[in-house]
Amino acid sequence: MLHRRLRPLLGIVAAGALITTLSPAGYAEQDPSPVEVATSTGSAETPAPTGSADGAVAADRADLAQDWNPPGHLVQPLAEVWNHVETTYPDLYGFRNYGWDQLVANNGQINYCVRWDSAAPVSAQLRDQIHTALRRQVSKWMGTMQQGVLGWPYAEVGVNIVGWAVRDRSTLQWNDDSVDIYVNDIRENAPQCAEVCGRFFNQNGDYSRCPGGAARHYDQSLWLTAGMGGGAGGDWGQRIGSEYMVNSLGQDNIHILLHEIGHTFGLDDFYDWTPTGVGGFLMKAGTASQVTEFDAWMFKDFWRHLRSRYGL
Numbered sequence: 001m002l003h004r005r006l007r008p009l010l011g012i013v014a015a016g017a018l019i020t021t022l023s024p025a026g027y028a029e030q031d032p033s034p035v036e037v038a039t040s041t042g043s044a045e046t047p048a049p050t051g052s053a054d055g056a057v058a059a060d061r062a063d064l065a066q067d068w069n070p071p072g073h074l075v076q077p078l079a080e081v082w083n084h085v086e087t088t089y090p091d092l093y094g095f096r097n098y099g100w101d102q103l104v105a106n107n108g109q110i111n112y113c114v115r116w117d118s119a120a121p122v123s124a125q126l127r128d129q130i131h132t133a134l135r136r137q138v139s140k141w142m143g144t145m146q147q148g149v150l151g152w153p154y155a156e157v158g159v160n161i162v163g164w165a166v167r168d169r170s171t172l173q174w175n176d177d178s179v180d181i182y183v184n185d186i187r188e189n190a191p192q193c194a195e196v197c198g199r200f201f202n203q204n205g206d207y208s209r210c211p212g213g214a215a216r217h218y219d220q221s222l223w224l225t226a227g228m229g230g231g232a233g234g235d236w237g238q239r240i241g242s243e244y245m246v247n248s249l250g251q252d253n254i255h256i257l258l259h260e261i262g263h264t265f266g267l268d269d270f271y272d273w274t275p276t277g278v279g280g281f282l283m284k285a286g287t288a289s290q291v292t293e294f295d296a297w298m299f300k301d302f303w304r305h306l307r308s309r310y311g312l
Contacts (some may be wrong), residue, residue: 027209046178064304067150077275077294078301085268085302093306097203097235100303102219104310105205108154113182113193113218116171118226118242124174125166129249134222137257141265144296150304151312162216162309165191168271180216190225193218194226200236222266233260255289258282262295266302 004161006058070078086092103110112134116122122130161181165173172181185192190269195201197210199219207214219236228241238260248254261284270284281294288295 004053015169033056043046044147053132068304070301071293074294077278078297080108080275080302081268081298082272082305085266087154088268093309095235095243097200098306099220099261099304100306102235103154103157106219108156109158109160111199111216111218112159112161112237113180113198113221114161114166115165115191115193115221115223117190117224119167119171120226120242120246121170122172124166124176127179130222130224130245131161133249133254134161134257137250137254137261138176140253140258140291141261141299143304144291144299150300151307151310152303153312161222162196162212163193164220166192167191180212190223192222231256231260233263235264238264253290255282256303258291259285262299264275265299267298269294271306 050189071183089095099110114130138157142154145152145154147153147155160181163182164172165182165185167184167186169181169183180194180197182191182193185194194210196210197207197217198221199205199217202217202222205214207217211218220235222237222241223239224237224240224242224245225246228239228244231238233239237255240256240260244256245254248257259282267283270281274284275294278294281292282288282290283295283298289298
């Protein structure tokens, strides 16, 4: 698999995959030897997506301006961020598996499968607590979107956990059939949910080989790894430490997971630069522990630039 850095410290875009890793102070970087490419900080003016003719470009600019009213103090830094994205992402507009693509394809729902990369037992109660915490973190991002504004079509976004993958069935201490269970299917030296059911492996939306069909497919994996510090995130889902997740279940904001979810929806890291006039924010690792105003507007801006692909 070909890997390419988007940042000197972080960010991997693989052929057919968007992957990023988190390595702030005290975190362990999970990085399969990517190759560095040059980056730049960009300017304060946001260019419109490339059009095939002047009229198309003008139409794109008009669509981008619709409903776009960020606070005045964020206009310049948001423009800088988008310019940076456009000049550093290898296939920004051609890539078709952002979290946004998954969400729209699944009619406002996100399906997850949990990769339990740990020998620690999981009770039904702990399973349900993990599910609840995951839904809460996704809602922190989705709650920044407002139905009808910027063409956003959903009143709410559903998060469904449809499966768990483990090495040994006895690790999962429940007998109900609320989720599909995948046993000892090892990929990347970790339990893997069935590839025939995964969006990452079937981006054409064909789940005919999935035993449960499309209803039991998963869009993303929550990969929980024993002993892991830091995290990773991309179109395939998020990876964080299993102990960290379990120990954070009572927290309103599980900040490493929140950061990685941001990557799944295309947001970048800021290890080598900071937008003008902006202080701490979640996607600048180590400077915030929750979704800030600036994070929320970057999130909206990514949707704003992709919405036309959905006819919205």
